[in-house]
Amino acid sequence: MSAEDDLIARYFKPLASHPGALGLADDCAAIAPPAGHDLVLKTDGLIEGVHFFPDDPSDGVARKALRVNLSDLAAKGAQPLGFLLAIALRKGFSESWLAVFTRALGEDAAAYACPLLGGDTDSTPGPISISVMAFGSLPQGTMVRRNGARAGDLLFVSGALGEAALGLAALRGKLPALAADTRERLVGRYRVPQPRTALAEAVRTHASAAIDISDGFAGDLAKLCGASGVTVAIDCERLPLAGDVRALVAAEPGTIETIVTGGEDYEILCTVPPAKADSFRSAASRADVPVTEIGTVEPGDAAPRLAFRGRPLTLVRPSWSHF
């Protein structure tokens, strides 16, 4: 057995209990997708130094790698089926880093019913690189697109906004006045997203359009509106914010820009026809996911207008870009 095979057997095989993974002992995985269902596909990756810090605990890195993909599946209304993992490690990497990484990944795979089906383990002279490709399924033709929003639809967002972005700011030494417990909570939200898998079915059966907020509320809202050919006016005082975040904004109003552009919320932004709004609220409540109505879709292809405290909010950088 080579060192690579040994690594796979020790750390990854325990995560591959799905029969289609074939114990990671063959060249490919094979799964039978549910009959009458579409397969929903997503890949998103993390690179050390870009998406996580070298000293970030590896259990959080593992959870984030899987969860950012689960968030996309949820926003499209899909239930997880499984995932592939491509990971590149430096020669002489820490086995304890990997042991903690794979244990957490296995816990998440079980918690989200999204088993490891296969993967690729490489060495790299560069930063650790992790790509997850996640598969979901939903009844044929029912994926919730970005482009289905219509004038009159109500705009909803799940959870609370801005927390991951503020957590990242705190890690970078900004927000020095933050209370310790708030800091810990926000950093946790940055390190370990909470994908809204529980809301997927409610989104699928109610929403006309949806997107998960990964690149920032303002930018992802603009993408949804642009794809749908609609616009919207947002009063940022209606955005759902946790109490401690609201206090930060009260003390420093400029914080609102970090909240609406920072990204990594992994909340779902969706539009719902008014006739379905009550049913959507009930379904979300049954799923135990808070949702907040924040605006009404309007005709027109202008960019969404954001206002805060009665004044237009002009954003320097509306959305995250790697280049």
Place this chain on the structure above:
Amino acid sequence: MSAEDDLIARYFKPLASHPGALGLADDCAAIAPPAGHDLVLKTDGLIEGVHFFPDDPSDGVARKALRVNLSDLAAKGAQPLGFLLAIALRKGFSESWLAVFTRALGEDAAAYACPLLGGDTDSTPGPISISVMAFGSLPQGTMVRRNGARAGDLLFVSGALGEAALGLAALRGKLPALAADTRERLVGRYRVPQPRTALAEAVRTHASAAIDISDGFAGDLAKLCGASGVTVAIDCERLPLAGDVRALVAAEPGTIETIVTGGEDYEILCTVPPAKADSFRSAASRADVPVTEIGTVEPGDAAPRLAFRGRPLTLVRPSWSHF
């Protein structure tokens, strides 16, 4: 439009003509797998400085990234359905590198009927990193495993062995006496694998076990035998070698070790019950893929025995490992 969106629109969207890719304009792709079929999944990646040289032409890198995955699908008997691509580039990367990369990738996607369905584009401070996740399909329950070989089955290999490994040796400055045209051919075999997609259906309908040769003939043969609980004796003089490679071995018999351990052949090694052997030969011939019978599977769980010129061939490093 962000620089990242612009990059995707200019370079990747032209490759995403499959309707399920949604023009790369949504968060996920959605495809309807053929009814009654299993989905076969594979991910394999390339890292600059590990799997390709920084100055390798990027069209070859693109083809290799997709083809190493297609090779696995073919060995399992699956037909390609599509792929996802995760690519990490340095800030300030060369757009001409990417333009050549994506043009070649698009040509291969068309040639192998394996369209781009989605992907992820990241920046990295490290080497270029490329992960392809390829999907194939085949009638339910018919994937050809590694573990189905039975005593009495005949062992076949497609094409000719050792060429990529010798091409890599030539690039590393070994084999200085190589004729220019042979060198060019071997380097081409290293840079641009030829996956045996054309043989997939013949393998699926005839083979009891199969594996693609990526980590070296000796190592991959050992994996197939180990998974099946069988063994085999190989006379290396029966291995299919091109004329110029045969001449190299005649001049320097030690070359046989590079040939059987070097890897990256991307040929298919498979076992076929004797009653199906003639039919397999005919099907391979119709697919225009040469196949050579190289041995007969025996009971027993000893490692495969390789001999050359009447003596046991003892290998220092039977198979490639990254760690």
